[in-house]
Amino acid sequence: MTDQKYTVAVLGCGLIGQSWAALFTAYGYDVIGWDPEPKPLSVLQGQIARSRDQVRVPETARLKKGCFRLVDTPEAAVASAFWVQENAPELVPVKVDLYRRVEAAASVNTVIASSTSSLTWSELAPGLKYNRRFITAHPFNPPHIMPLVEIYAADEDARRTAVSFFRDLGREPVVLSRDVVGHIANRLASALWREAVNIVAENVADVAAVDAALVHGPGLRWSVVGAHMAYHLGGGPGGIEHYLKHLGPSQERRWSTLGTPRLTPDICERLVQGVMAEARGRSVAELEAERDRCLLRALSAREECRDQDEPD
């Protein structure tokens, strides 16, 4: 018999679903997965186990790892789960159809969380009968490594449950007051990338130079302090108040000079060529493995500062 309290359903077992399963099982939850076109169970289990070994579980968390198994229907996946993490394709009708089946089979207290990156709560919630327990919980890829989970919940109880659930999983849940396309992180990333594309399009620097400037400058800084806080520290002893008073107008002027590039075939070609040069022959899989290795090192360095510098 399955213990509902410790069972999570993962709907959609692609890259994101597998990474979630790695996180959940690392923290001792049993995971029941469903996918309309699943890979063979042994392949999935192997990939999940490899990612699970990368999850940083504190010693105080339970030691026994959870199990991962596959079932044939979403109904069977959710029947005994207290949490459902949905990672279906980013299409409203596909997700809404899935929610209908989930609601018919899940316990009334089960939270249904969507990993959606490009849709909003308001677009998806009308598809549910009891939408108070429906939330969006958008991870930053890969979720078993990256701490950020962006949460929007219309219901106060569901929000509290979600924050506590993800905190206990060693994540850093961030709560939105209003649901918007792209949540917070992808909007910030999109805004930055627009200018990164513009700099290449305007021949100011090539792709590798733009990426190096980010990694060795603002990216490094933003891994430690946020953008608002960075301007607070940029304002000297008077902080952000001083900054806004003296340099606010020059920021507004700079904003007006930022580019609005289009992804024309010519620009796309230059981006592709530039990234290929930067990759220096390394495959996407090799680059991903390097990224994850370095992220894990960065997170381990971060833990030493945790008590003092966490922004919340």
Next chain:
Amino acid sequence: MTDQKYTVAVLGCGLIGQSWAALFTAYGYDVIGWDPEPKPLSVLQGQIARSRDQVRVPETARLKKGCFRLVDTPEAAVASAFWVQENAPELVPVKVDLYRRVEAAASVNTVIASSTSSLTWSELAPGLKYNRRFITAHPFNPPHIMPLVEIYAADEDARRTAVSFFRDLGREPVVLSRDVVGHIANRLASALWREAVNIVAENVADVAAVDAALVHGPGLRWSVVGAHMAYHLGGGPGGIEHYLKHLGPSQERRWSTLGTPRLTPDICERLVQGVMAEARGRSVAELEAERDRCLLRALSAREECRDQDEPD
């Protein structure tokens, strides 16, 4: 007698100048400083020594630290220097006047590098007689910790000299092909901050939530891979070519939804209140010390991945 080969002049000994002096002396250069209104020498030396202890000098670099001393005129500071790092106020006439005095006193081979963040080579170079040895070399604050130095030089030899000089100082020089206001890093930071302000202005999330989303999401990722490379990895096995083909249009749509906030008194007030809440009573000096401590930890974690993942 002063050895020109190992003497650097630092013009303007405010926060940036002191941090440069810490870096230069850590690597064994003697630094001659000049400031129109200097702090007492003992105070400056104390601050420089404290920062110098934070500089990560590899064992292969020389062990003997350089000295820092102050002189009364820019002419005296540059007379025996092979490199001049100028950190005067961000006003064209002030800098140009200084260059005139520097040129009259410096050796003809001495590089004159401006730390300017908001002015360009093209605005400043007409102030020099021999502008081929003039470059902009913009550090990311604080320069004794942050690796990034953004370089623009019209002359190929000056550019090569600068890249090699900063590499030997353990920095990551990034070369611009064209000089623009804000170089690369501040343009990227400005673009991101505009949306960060917009998210607060539109009541999507508060200041602390925006900063937390950045630090635990894209900031952490960008400390390891740049923005272009991140989309390459986001494209799966097909990389950025696949990404641009399938998700390029949705990026363009998202760009069109990004905000264009103004720094009105009301928005400024909310930013100030939000940052104060995030600071939780910590002074700017305390927050800065925490930032630097965490940056140093992040850099030390990064060194373990250096050989494989450096973007250049």
